[in-house]
Amino acid sequence: MEFGSQRSVKDEKRSDEFSVEDEEDRPDKDIVMQEPPLTTNERSTVEAGPNASSLTKKEEADELENAKAEMGKVMEENQRLKGCLNRILNDYRTLQMQLHNVVEHPQDIKDSSEKVSSDDHQETVNESDLVFLSLGRLPRNNEKANKVVSNKALKEEEEEDKEGLSLGLECKFETSKSGSTTEHLQNTQSPTNSVEEVPKEETGGESWPSGKGNKTTRDHTTVEDEVSQQNPAKKARVCVRARCDTPTLNDGCQWRKYGQKISKGNPCPRAYYRCTVAPSCPVRKQVQRCAQDMTILITTYEGTHNHPLPLSATAMASTTSAAASMLLSGSSTSHSGTRPSTTMATTSVADLHGMNFFLSDGSKSKQFYLSQPALSSSPSHPTITLDLTSNPPSSSSSSAPFVKFSSNPNYNPPRYPPNSTSLNFSSSESNATSWSNGFLTYNTTQPYNNNRNMNTNMNILSNINLGRLQQQQPMENIYSSYMQRNNINHVHAPSPQHSLPDTIAAATKVITADPNFQSALAAALSSMIGSGSNTQGNQQGGAENLMSQKMKWGELFPSSSALPTSSSKCSSSFLNKSSANSQPGSLMFLQPPVPLSSPKSASGSPGDHRDKKN
DNA sequence: CGAGTTTGACCTGCGC
DNA sequence: GCGCAGGTCAAACTCG
Numbered sequence: 001m002e003f004g005s006q007r008s009v010k011d012e013k014r015s016d017e018f019s020v021e022d023e024e025d026r027p028d029k030d031i032v033m034q035e036p037p038l039t040t041n042e043r044s045t046v047e048a049g050p051n052a053s054s055l056t057k058k059e060e061a062d063e064l065e066n067a068k069a070e071m072g073k074v075m076e077e078n079q080r081l082k083g084c085l086n087r088i089l090n091d092y093r094t095l096q097m098q099l100h101n102v103v104e105h106p107q108d109i110k111d112s113s114e115k116v117s118s119d120d121h122q123e124t125v126n127e128s129d130l131v132f133l134s135l136g137r138l139p140r141n142n143e144k145a146n147k148v149v150s151n152k153a154l155k156e157e158e159e160e161d162k163e164g165l166s167l168g169l170e171c172k173f174e175t176s177k178s179g180s181t182t183e184h185l186q187n188t189q190s191p192t193n194s195v196e197e198v199p200k201e202e203t204g205g206e207s208w209p210s211g212k213g214n215k216t217t218r219d220h221t222t223v224e225d226e227v228s229q230q231n232p233a234k235k236a237r238v239c240v241r242a243r244c245d246t247p248t249l250n251d252g253c254q255w256r257k258y259g260q261k262i263s264k265g266n267p268c269p270r271a272y273y274r275c276t277v278a279p280s281c282p283v284r285k286q287v288q289r290c291a292q293d294m295t296i297l298i299t300t301y302e303g304t305h306n307h308p309l310p311l312s313a314t315a316m317a318s319t320t321s322a323a324a325s326m327l328l329s330g331s332s333t334s335h336s337g338t339r340p341s342t343t344m345a346t347t348s349v350a351d352l353h354g355m356n357f358f359l360s361d362g363s364k365s366k367q368f369y370l371s372q373p374a375l376s377s378s379p380s381h382p383t384i385t386l387d388l389t390s391n392p393p394s395s396s397s398s399s400a401p402f403v404k405f406s407s408n409p410n411y412n413p414p415r416y417p418p419n420s421t422s423l424n425f426s427s428s429e430s431n432a433t434s435w436s437n438g439f440l441t442y443n444t445t446q447p448y449n450n451n452r453n454m455n456t457n458m459n460i461l462s463n464i465n466l467g468r469l470q471q472q473q474p475m476e477n478i479y480s481s482y483m484q485r486n487n488i489n490h491v492h493a494p495s496p497q498h499s500l501p502d503t504i505a506a507a508t509k510v511i512t513a514d515p516n517f518q519s520a521l522a523a524a525l526s527s528m529i530g531s532g533s534n535t536q537g538n539q540q541g542g543a544e545n546l547m548s549q550k551m552k553w554g555e556l557f558p559s560s561s562a563l564p565t566s567s568s569k570c571s572s573s574f575l576n577k578s579s580a581n582s583q584p585g586s587l588m589f590l591q592p593p594v595p596l597s598s599p600k601s602a603s604g605s606p607g608d609h610r611d612k613k614n
Numbered sequence: 615c616g617a618g619t620t621t622g623a624c625c626t627g628c629g630c
Numbered sequence: 631g632c633g634c635a636g637g638t639c640a641a642a643c644t645c646g
Contacts, residue, residue, distance in 0.1 A: 257619055260619090
């Protein structure tokens with residue numbers, strides 16, 4: 001499969017470069033590292049033996065000293081990394097406790113958060129910085145508690161008028177934000193919706209197109225009906241575009257096909273699936289081939305699983321959940337007509353490639369750029385697309401490995417949405433589509449920031465790019481966003497002449513300054529990094545692996561590094577693999593996966609089933 | 615025989 | 631109000 005081959009190519013390429021993944025695969029690597037490879041001289045020394053007359057004792061001593069110094073450096077580095085790991089683990093535990101407190105004792109949230117914030121490690125990780133991303137659904141009895149949290153968050157948002165995201169139960173970019181705007185919010189009846197809307201959808205309380213199914217006994221519970229009443233439209237959808245030969249992405253879940261339809265504008269039929277892992281699971285997905293490129297499989301997810309997810313399904317679920325959350329939070333504000341003067345906007349789509357999240361919204365009222373109706377998400381369905389495809393090699397690529405916008409899942413470029421939320425998992429190679437080898441670009445536009453600059457034409461676009469920094473372009477986005485965030489007029493993409501240190505500094509500032517970035521990063525990284533480990537069999541020690549991977553990344557970010565390479569066959573395969581590790585250590589709080597035994601389709605995907613047939 | 619798929623009919627929302 | 635298109639249902643069918 002394509003991704004598999006891509007992986008192998010990448011593996012070769014990075015064989016001689018520092019690999020976080022490799023290191024993570026070998027927890028005891030520091031031991032290995034303590035014995036640095038022999039230098040040529042050393043080797044010759046060893047080979048020549050003590051009788052070698054060419055080396056004087058002094059030379060030997062020098063070499064010995066050099067080796068010692070080198071070793072010292074390595075050990076020092078090890079210590080530093082260990083310290084970092086410990087710190088991150090502490091953070092993780094603290095966050096976990098915080099979550100626990102939130103879930104168990106919602107009334108204590110503030111207290112606990114204050115308490116925690118007094119902790120050393122919490123100095124920078126305050127409540128507003130947290131990402132609570134849960135894929136499965138919280139138990140119903142917890143929903144209330146979370147609603148309380150959400151309401152609190154909402155109040156805080158209103159009070160603080162601070163930029164940020166506010167999401168709900170399942171995926172919270174729990175930040176304070178200004179009263180934002182959101183037409184989205186305004187459209188909702190319940191004042192609590194601003195925060196609950198996402199959670200409700202994401203918690204599986206989500207309702208499918210209203211009205212439908214109410215007549216017959218459907219899966220919807222009373223709560224869900226409630227939700228659908230409160231939230232008649234605006235079902236967040238996450239569209240995943242991936243090159244895939246199989247009929248469906250194997251995302252780890254069990255799906256049952258319940259319908260098929262030829263949609264207008266696309267000769268390929270669209271198949272409708274619903275999750276059958278749990279009988280009442282509201283999650284559905286649509287699968288359709290891209291009309292322009294039959295190799296591209298467009299999978300649209302809607303809803304959130306209300307049951308524990310199989311390991312193999314958590315990654316995709318987390319990714320889509322995060323994306324949906326971003327979408328919904330991002331959609332909370334709107335303004336149009338201003339084309340972002342950003343790297344994105346100024347970069348020709350044709351020159352770009354890679355994996356992208358892009359946000360689209362069929363809703364005119366929300367004034368996101370409109371999706372084309374080809375695979376039309378219904379107007380009431382804001383859609384975020386995770387583009388795991390790559391442009392053909394012909395597209396010039398290396399010069400601009402990033403960001404491409406497409407107007408719809410069928411990918412008709414370029415539209416340049418005035419507002420866009422985009423997580424970009426671009427690959428640095430034209431036809432390589434690997435999450436962990438790609439760049440992560442988290443763009444937040446004003447909807448997120450929701451700041452007072454809304455009336456300006458200056459779209460704030462913030463990019464965080466992770467990845468191969470030997471290529472300058474990624475940093476340019478960061479730089480650009482930084483400049484923009486600081487209201488520095490910067491109409492065009494920054495020129496490559498900017499010094500790397502500058503861009504690094506800018507990137508660092510961007511990351512540290514904006515909790516939204518951190519949140520989005522955390523979500524995206526959870527998927528990306530989680531995928532970095534390995535094989536499905538290697539599902540243990542995931543937390544530490546992940547955490548240390550994150551740490552590595554954090555450590556390495558300022559310097560040249562390669563992100564861990566994941567194995568990705570079909571884009572979903574990688575997700576399967578990633579899930580095991582993404583779960584425990586990430587900032588996502590997933591419900592404990594339960595091994596699902598399905599007598600029939602262990603693969604869990606109808607596509608697999610069909611594969612057998614075919 | 616049970617689970618999953620196929621497929622035509624039906625329902626609903628939206629635009630004109 | 632009408633027609634269209636998306637989405638869903640459910641009976642029939644297939645498969646293991």
